[in-house]
Amino acid sequence: MNDWQVSTVVSQTRHSDSARSxxxxxSEPFRAVPGQHLDIRLTAEDGYSTARTYSVSDxxxxxxxxxTVERADDGEVSPYLVDVVEVGEPLEVTRPHGGWFTWDGxxxxxxxxxxxxxGLGPLMSMLRHREIASxxxxxxxxxxxRSPDRMLFADDLRQLTQHRRLPVHLVYTRRGPETDxxxxxxxxxxxxxxxxxxxxEAPTVFICGPTAFVEHCAAAMIDAGHARERIRTERFG
Numbered sequence: 741m742n743d744w745q746v747s748t749v750v751s752q753t754r755h756s757d758s759a760r761s762x763x764x765x766x767s768e769p770f771r772a773v774p775g776q777h778l779d780i781r782l783t784a785e786d787g788y789s790t791a792r793t794y795s796v797s798d799x800x801x802x803x804x805x806x807x808t809v810e811r812a813d814d815g816e817v818s819p820y821l822v823d824v825v826e827v828g829e830p831l832e833v834t835r836p837h838g839g840w841f842t843w844d845g846x847x848x849x850x851x852x853x854x855x856x857x858x859g860l861g862p863l864m865s866m867l868r869h870r871e872i873a874s875x876x877x878x879x880x881x882x883x884x885x886r887s888p889d890r891m892l893f894a895d896d897l898r899q900l901t902q903h904r905r906l907p908v909h910l911v912y913t914r915r916g917p918e919t920d921x922x923x924x925x926x927x928x929x930x931x932x933x934x935x936x937x938x939x940x941e942a943p944t945v946f947i948c949g950p951t952a953f954v955e956h957c958a959a960a961m962i963d964a965g966h967a968r969e970r971i972r973t974e975r976f977g
Contacts, residue, residue, distance in 0.1 A: 744781060744832045749825055750804065755892045759810040759858060760822055761797055762831075770835050772799035774865035775842035775946070775974075778807065781832040782817055792817040795862035795948075795974075796836055797893075800872060805836075808892065810858035841946065841974045845873035849944055852937045853881045854957050856949025859976060860892045863948055867900070879906040880937050884927045884953065887915040909935045929960035939965035948974040 747764035754760045772778075776799070781791035792815070798806035811822040825831065843851060843866045851870075853863045860883055870877055881900075885891055891910075901908050911931070916924045937943040945966060947957045954975045961971055 744834060746830050747805075747833050749827050749829050749831060752827060755808075755894070756890050758822065758890075759808065759892060761806050761808040762821065762825070763798070763804050763806045764831060764833060765804050766802075766833075769802040770805075771802045772796050772805060772836040772865075773839070773842045773844050774799050774869040775862045776836035776838045776865075777862065778805070778836045779834040780807070780817060780821065782820060783832070790816045791832075794821075795865070797861040797864045798868055799836075799865050800868055805833075808858065808861035808864070841948070841972050843869070843944070843946070845869060845877065847944070848877070850878035850880070850937050850941050852943040852945045852961075853879065854932070854936070854945065854947040854949075854961075855881070855883045856953035856957075857885055857890070857976075858892065859947075859949030859953070859974070861948075862974065863946060864893050864896065866946070867896070867906075871905075875905075878937070878941075878943075880909075880935075880943075881906065882909045882911065882927070882932070882935050884911040884913060884949070886913050888912070888917055911935075927957070929956075929963060932957060932960040933964040936961070936964075939967070942967070942970065945971045946974075947971065949976060951975045 745768045750765045751763040777793050777795045779791045783789040794807040797808040809821045812818045855863050911927045912924045954973045
């Protein structure tokens with residue numbers, strides 16, 4: 741059974757019309773491992789309650805934690821978190837859970853991140869942890885998104901790119917910037933192999949996003965020669 745605590749929304753970052761990040765102050769501090777997720781529960785005045793799981797996008801502190809939410813139009817929780825809840829309001833949360841899709845900086849092998857849409861959330865937690873725990877670790881990010889206005893963590897990605905901290909490859913599937921030389925379209929298997937760390941370097945691969953995207957990318961990495969046991973996936977939907 742989940743152990744719930746009451747947190748308080750202390751800040752928010754709007755990424756797009758359909759997504760934002762919430763920073764929560766914890767009444768009972770804990771330390772999350774990058775890549776983990778937690779549950780958020782809403783309870784109505786009549787006593788009805790429902791909960792959903794959301795990825796941690798910033799685990800650098802123990803007294804606050806950040807989650808990133810993209811609205812599901814038919815959802816019971818995400819519309820409230822994206823459009824309604826305000827700074828200063830309470831939210832019930834659990835401690836983080838999940839241990840397979842995590843990176844704590846204790847290993848020296850390269851890390852390949854592949855994100856589709858809001859799947860960037862848990863991978864951003866790993867990127868932020870790398871900056872303080874293991875800044876020399878070899879990382880590479882491939883981020884597939886529909887259009888520039890759907891980008892998450894634009895400022896963070898800009899900083900990583902401008903300061904050459906790691907390669908960041910943005911792949912637009914429906915509409916890209918006018919300056920982007922790549923034609924818009926789905927991320928293909930050959931392109932995945934070209935943009936990612938090669939199998940000869942034996943990276944740990946983290947892939948997160950919608951189910952079809954994750955399965956496509958995982959199959960492409962295996963076809964490129966990566967070992968199955970080095971590929972870790974997390975699916976949304």
